[in-house]
Amino acid sequence: MARRTDDVDELVETACGDGPGKPRAVARLISLVEDDSPALRDVARALVPRTTGAHVVGLTGSPGVGKSTSTSALVTALRAADHTVGVLAVDPTSPFSGGALLGDRVRMTEHATDPRVFIRSMASRGHLGGLSAAAPQALRVLDAAGCDVVLVETVGVGQSEVEIAGLADTTLVLLAPGMGDGIQAAKAGILEIGDLFVVNKADRDGAATTRREVRAMLSMTDRVDGAWKPPITLTVATTGQGVDEVVQHIEEHRAHLESSGQGERRRVARARREIEAIALGEVSRRFDHLSGDHRLDGLAADVVGGRQDPFSAADSLIAGL
Template sequence: MLDQVPALLAGERRVAAKMITLIENDGPEKQEVLKALHPHTGNAYIIGITGSPGAGKSSLTDQIISALRKRGKKVGVVAVDPTSPFTGGAILGDRIRMNDHYNDKGVFIRSMGTRGSLGGLARSTKEVLKVLDAFGCDFILVETVGVGQSELEIMTAADTTVVVLTPGAGDSIQAIKAGIMEIADVFAVNKADLEGADRVVTEVEVMLDLSQRSRSGGSQTWRPPVVRTVAMRSAGIEDLLDAILAHRNHLEASGQLNEERKNRVKLELSEIIEHHIKDLIRNKVVKSGLWDKLLEQVLERTIDPHSAAIDIVDKGLVRQE
């Protein structure tokens, strides 16, 4: 796949699909491919779409795609679906809802199963975003799995996070409980033609009035707008997109966009280091028999778990000459 990197940069869809599959399956060339793509990333603007199941995230995503295409933007979509703990399969229903865009060469849609990962994203989501970034997408939409209080991981991947609420389901109160108020850059009250939409808008506005949070720093703060939408009728979509772009302009003008991306790189680097350290320790300590030896000692109460862990780390990180 490494020899196909130029084709990806030239916009070859088949190559993009193959590279994403390689990354999802943790293929042998994965690290080399990501290394080659890295200099060509950092250009796409990433929008996270999160909220509870049934809120209409897929329908809204579909409408945002259309609005961005009308403005001549190339769009990538990563739709994360839950993986069954019994069969290991995923429904991948978002492909059905966004079917109208599959013949559009300016849109690339990929559904991913969580494969047991928590936090609303699949384990390899962030790496897939790099492929779509290098592929030349102007915007990448990430629709999370929709599992309520574990949705917070999206803020480590998206530049702008849209939280979708609906009337009649207690979503606004649940969002407050879940801490989603803290990650939302824009609120979309979808199905706003239903009874109770005004109450949801009022509740969120009141909470925003009471909240003194600021994600943007400096003297200017960003107050998340609350936008009413009816995705099934394409109502409010342009207003929602305008709110997203207004947030982008705010981040760029305040310098916070670069700062937040820098923080995400720090987090990514830390996660990669931890992953490699775990592999190093596991491979070295388990093969040496030290793991089983210390495990028995802990069970026999001749050594405590904390001391055993320190011993494993110390010996695991010492490279043999």
């Protein structure tokens, strides 16, 4: 036990320092928190006092809008503005894929040797609480390691797009011309949660139309933060066109969050969700232990046999905690 804590302290020391082992230590810590390892608590305890409040930018958008390319272009622009940048690519729909399957999705070789860029793919592996349980731990590692901006790119569909907004300080919604993305966005509820909208592939026909459609839909939407008017930027991520403007909007939104008090509220709400997710995971583990002593099996047999309804069985389970 003592040994393990020592190792964690040493890893955290290295990850937060500037020595040669830093990138490796950061990667190792993220693996630890991603695997839900027993060291998770020690890692969190050692990291919490070292975090400084990295600005988390969530990138979301349908497949084909150019998410990876945009992420890479944003890293370039953020580095040019002297930020230390973390990138987390999360695939919440693949409980079976480890990091390996995802590895090839993040093709950012140009940043691979930059000591102030940290890139990591992670799967949420069907964790209870999914993204909301594993990703905050990984964000904390990147924050403590000195990243002042972390881009979280979600590979996936549906619910993840809303989950990412729960994690992010700034939610950036990527669209592309002629993909019916406007309607998709309306369906998924991301109009309400997007802080910045980016129409990528703006060298194609229809970019201006897409911008106009999004603007019209935004004007009809009740937004979470009514005081912020989301800008809609046209970009060509492959050439970098418009990307500096996006970075500028990220800075403006960050300033708005701080001056309006929204930033603190979002951070507290995020911590609240994180605590809840951890607590539910812990309760679930305790249920599994109960299941080990056949209490849960007995309740389940009662439900199957029609002798008890599942709600009163659940009450017994909670009472046994």
